[in-house]
Amino acid sequence: xxxxxxxxxxxxxxxxxxxxxxxxxxxxxxxxxxxxxxxxxxxxxxxxxxxxxxxxxxxxxxxxxxxxxxxxxxxxxxxxxxxxxxxxxxxxxxxxxxxxxxxxxxxxxxxxxxxxxxxxxxxxxxxxxxxxxxxxxxxxxxxxxxxxxxxxxxxxxxxxxxxxxxxxxxxxxxxxxxxxxxxxxxxxxxxxxxxxxxxxxxxxxxxxxxxxxxxxxxxxxxxxxxxxxxxxxxxxxxxxxxxxxxxxxxxxxxxxxxxxxxxxxxxxxxxxxxxxxxxxxxxxxxxxxxxxxxxxxxxxxxxxxxxxxxxxxxxxxxxxxxxxxxxxxxxxxxxxxxxxxxxxxxxxxxxxxxxxxxxxxxxxxxxxxxxxxxxxxxxxxxxxxxxxxxxxxxxxxxxxxxxxxxxxxxxxxxxxxxxxxxxxxxxxxxxxxxxxxxxxxxxxxxxxxxxxxxxxxxxxxxxxxxxxxxxxxxxxxxxxxxxxxxxxxxxxxxxxxxxxxxxxxxxxxxxxxxxxxxxxxxxxxxxxxxxxxxxxxxxxxxxxxxxxxxxxxxxxxxxxxxxxxxxxxxxxxxxxxxxxxxxxxxxxxxxxxxxxxxxxxxxxxxxxxxxxxxxxxxxxxxxxxxxxxxxxxxxxxxxxxxxxxxxxxxxxxxxxxxxxxxxxxxxxxxxxxxxxxxxxxxxxxx
DNA sequence: TTAACTGGAAAA
DNA sequence: TTTCCAGTTAAC
Numbered sequence: 001x002x003x004x005x006x007x008x009x010x011x012x013x014x015x016x017x018x019x020x021x022x023x024x025x026x027x028x029x030x031x032x033x034x035x036x037x038x039x040x041x042x043x044x045x046x047x048x049x050x051x052x053x054x055x056x057x058x059x060x061x062x063x064x065x066x067x068x069x070x071x072x073x074x075x076x077x078x079x080x081x082x083x084x085x086x087x088x089x090x091x092x093x094x095x096x097x098x099x100x101x102x103x104x105x106x107x108x109x110x111x112x113x114x115x116x117x118x119x120x121x122x123x124x125x126x127x128x129x130x131x132x133x134x135x136x137x138x139x140x141x142x143x144x145x146x147x148x149x150x151x152x153x154x155x156x157x158x159x160x161x162x163x164x165x166x167x168x169x170x171x172x173x174x175x176x177x178x179x180x181x182x183x184x185x186x187x188x189x190x191x192x193x194x195x196x197x198x199x200x201x202x203x204x205x206x207x208x209x210x211x212x213x214x215x216x217x218x219x220x221x222x223x224x225x226x227x228x229x230x231x232x233x234x235x236x237x238x239x240x241x242x243x244x245x246x247x248x249x250x251x252x253x254x255x256x257x258x259x260x261x262x263x264x265x266x267x268x269x270x271x272x273x274x275x276x277x278x279x280x281x282x283x284x285x286x287x288x289x290x291x292x293x294x295x296x297x298x299x300x301x302x303x304x305x306x307x308x309x310x311x312x313x314x315x316x317x318x319x320x321x322x323x324x325x326x327x328x329x330x331x332x333x334x335x336x337x338x339x340x341x342x343x344x345x346x347x348x349x350x351x352x353x354x355x356x357x358x359x360x361x362x363x364x365x366x367x368x369x370x371x372x373x374x375x376x377x378x379x380x381x382x383x384x385x386x387x388x389x390x391x392x393x394x395x396x397x398x399x400x401x402x403x404x405x406x407x408x409x410x411x412x413x414x415x416x417x418x419x420x421x422x423x424x425x426x427x428x429x430x431x432x433x434x435x436x437x438x439x440x441x442x443x444x445x446x447x448x449x450x451x452x453x454x455x456x457x458x459x460x461x462x463x464x465x466x467x468x469x470x471x472x473x474x475x476x477x478x479x480x481x482x483x484x485x486x487x488x489x490x491x492x493x494x495x496x497x498x499x500x501x502x503x504x505x506x507x508x509x510x511x512x513x514x515x516x517x518x519x520x521x522x523x524x525x526x527x528x529x530x531x532x533x534x535x536x537x538x539x540x541x542x543x544x545x546x547x548x549x550x551x552x553x554x555x556x557x558x559x560x561x562x563x564x565x566x567x568x569x570x571x572x573x574x575x576x577x578x579x580x581x582x583x584x585x586x587x588x589x590x591x592x593x594x595x596x597x598x599x600x601x602x603x604x605x606x607x608x609x610x611x612x613x614x615x616x617x618x619x620x621x622x623x624x625x626x627x628x629x630x631x632x633x634x635x636x637x638x639x640x641x642x643x644x645x646x647x648x649x650x651x652x653x654x655x656x657x658x659x660x661x662x663x664x665x666x667x668x669x670x671x672x673x674x675x676x677x678x679x680x681x682x683x684x685x686x
Numbered sequence: 687t688t689a690a691c692t693g694g695a696a697a698a
Numbered sequence: 699t700t701t702c703c704a705g706t707t708a709a710c
Contacts, residue, residue: 045710058710081709082687098710100690671708 034104037067040092043105045078046120048086048135052663052670055133058087059096061104070105073113073120075145077106088115088138112150114142114267116284118322123282125317131600131662131679132307140303141282146260154261154270158245168213171206174198174355178206181349185290185325186213191347192319194337195329196577198351199359199550200517203329204230204237207292210327211273212241219289219324220272224280224311226298226509228253229495233513234275234294242273250276250283278303278311281318288324291315295330296337297536297543298509302684310682312336316345331550331577332543335588338581339595350578360556362549362573363390364564366526383479383561387522390559391476394520395483395501401518402476402505403548404469404489405529415454416461422452431462435470469505472524476503488512508544517553526562526569534685535593538568539584545572594682598655600662603630603645604677612677613646616665619657623649 044057060078062070070076074089084106096102115138123137130137168186172178175195184191197203211221223234231249238247248262248271265271269286276283278301281291293301293315301311312328319326326346328337340346351359365386383391394400414421422431424442431452432443440462441448453460464471469489476485480503488494489507497504499515506512508529529541549558549572562569571580589596602612609627618624627646650658662679669677 042710047709049709051709054709060710078710079687082689083709096710100710102710 035064036104037062037064037070039067040094042093042096042102043070043076043089044091044093045076045087045089045105046134046138047078047080048088048138049080050133050135052133052666053668054670055127055135055667057090059093059098059102061102062092063104066105066108069108069111071111071113072117073115074111075109075114077109079103079106088120088142090115090117090120110145110147110150112145112264112267114145114263114284116267118288118318119282119284122314122318122321125321126309126314127307128663129313129317129656129659130307130309130681131659131666132309133666136306137309140279140305140309143259143263144256146257149257149261150264152261154265154268157270157272158243168209168216171209174201175349175351177347177349181327181347182210182213185210186216188217188219188289190289190319190323190325192326192340192345193328193349194333194341194346195327195349196333196351197329197331197550198355199331199546199552199575200554200556201331201351201550202237203294204233205241207234207294207327207329208237208241210290210292211238211247214289214325215242215246215273217289219287220285221274221290221292222280222283222285222288222315223273223275223292223294224278224301224315225275225294226300227277229493230294231275231277232495238273238275245271247271247273247275250274250280252277252279281311281314288318288322290325290327291319292327292329295332295543295547296328297330297332297334297539299540299684306678308680308683310684313682316340330543331546332539333577333581334543335539335581335585336595338578338585342585348578356575358554359575360549360552360554360558362558362560362575364560364562364566364569364573366561366563387524387559387561388479390520390557391480391503391522394518394557395480395503397501397519398499398516398553399497399502399504399514399518401511401514401521401548401551402472402503403508403511403521403523403544404467404472404505405508405525405544406468414463415457415459416463417454417457417459420454420456422449422454422462424449425455433464467525469507472505476505506548508548511548511551513551514553517556518551519553520557520559521549521552523548523558523560523562526560526566530562530566530568535588536685539581542568542571542577542580545569546575546577592649594652596652597649598652598658598681599683600648600658600679600681601645601683602627602648602662602665602677602679603643605641605675606644608675608677609644609646611674612665612669615668615674617661618648619650619654619661621650621654622658625649 041062043060043062045060046057070089072089072091076087076089077084078087119141123134123141127134127137168182169179172182181191181193207223214221225231225234228251231251235249248265250262266274267284272285274280274283274285293312296312303309341348365384391400424447426447429442429445431440433440439448439450484502486502486504488510493510494512497512497514523545552558560569625647627644630643630645659681
């Protein structure tokens, strides 16, 4: 039998319903008939368009010249409504359900199958859960192509040195059920656990051993960590445990060529252990056996681009879909992780009592709220005697970490006499001072205010009720003149300090690791962290404090400056992340807040939001809150057209129904060309 | 970007 | 009733 030609196919609607004749315009003669692939002449493709109602596969005819290159996962160009658009082939099939004529694929960009079937399936699940489009998810999951890099072939992995379960089990023996977890991994099973690590735990090494145990069973792993500093730590630990050549790091800031090269080494199956930041959860690891997320409470895991998926949620979906093991680890515990335990989805891994006893001692010192009420000046004592003495005596043994919750020098300023917050006279922004040498200026518009006068009482002096890390470092330098004071914050983050005595002032999340651990850890201004009015304030505060306290050496001292009666500080003293998460969850349950409920927001202009709410078919048991006007972001003057936001809330069991109706809303809205609204499922911090 | 569809008006 | 055309819509 001869190959079917274009003319043959037009006459065979059941095979390829009426293919469009590719005719040259005007006087040029009709093009020679195109031949189509004899095996699976139809390609199902996902087009890269922002229109929600076009978020489904479309069928195209595969010219025989592209028969071998247009593999599932390949990038192609297709003619879509008269325009050339990028698309991914998701499948090759024998025939199409489409009743109209099929257009031929325009071009195969590359035969490299960059969209693995598992990731195509995951992107569909993620898009559905977050009421977004697959095109948006794929943009997060598949890095941009780098042609030069693609042409170089990936070097193959070295022969692996399989690590026995015994070695990994030993590393994990300090925790109850820890050894059992890694033995199960080495055994080819897929356990799921929430791990609350003991202070001082060398967690990168633990995670490296878990990945090595999984590797020994012939499977790959993905380890997600919050930032590049943590990627580097786990990278070093993996190299120490497995040597080089087995794992790869995936971070956003490594440049397009390196990023694509590393991605290809994973998608080609050359490397099967991945450590990276939030996008790593989409890495197409072959034979995936284990997914790990460390410190899942870090807000860096909340993707800022639509449809705003959270790494932990994607990771849990993927573990379930691919039958892989899951490990949600951290010093602190999120309410969401606790929820996995209450539903029985995951088991708990905890430090043994012995490990906790050997850990550290936490003391809280400072004014109580009652004392502050009587004398607001009591807060001016940032370094109570206990904090002072602890720093002095610990400096004999090694470095001391001082956590200051705000970056900068004078993070906010107020009138020295009447305490009215100092505001900019032109834009009402807060005034700040960047260093002792620099002038007082507005944090929003930058206007310099050399001769400030209080608008309330006319006084000319300023005080700094909130001091940044730079001011703290300066003050400590004066107090301990012969001591090295180092600073780590913002874009000047230190990853490591040695064991020599020094004072290290750091903002939360920027704390360097100390060789052998810190002799003492001081947590300043705890009241400031708790002053935020946010759903996660207490959870976030405890997480920051535990992460800093965990850097202390075995038996190290931790001093928190704050109110000893504060329950969140008490949870730190008892080192009880589980109990704290259980209480938080109970409070959220009674307040109908996540995770017992599922919430979503719809944001847009007044008219767009109005249309959207009319179009929305609310799922069973849904509550609509608002809409209310969205306040302008700090530093920005009110926009010309103000935005409004409505909140939807359903009991958790109706979460999928909520996602589906929001997805349907976006498809209807997009099909009717109504003004766009942003939908955010599980909005962080309500 | 453009082919296919829609509905309304003109022709028969 | 048929044909033509302009504006709309869906998009393989």
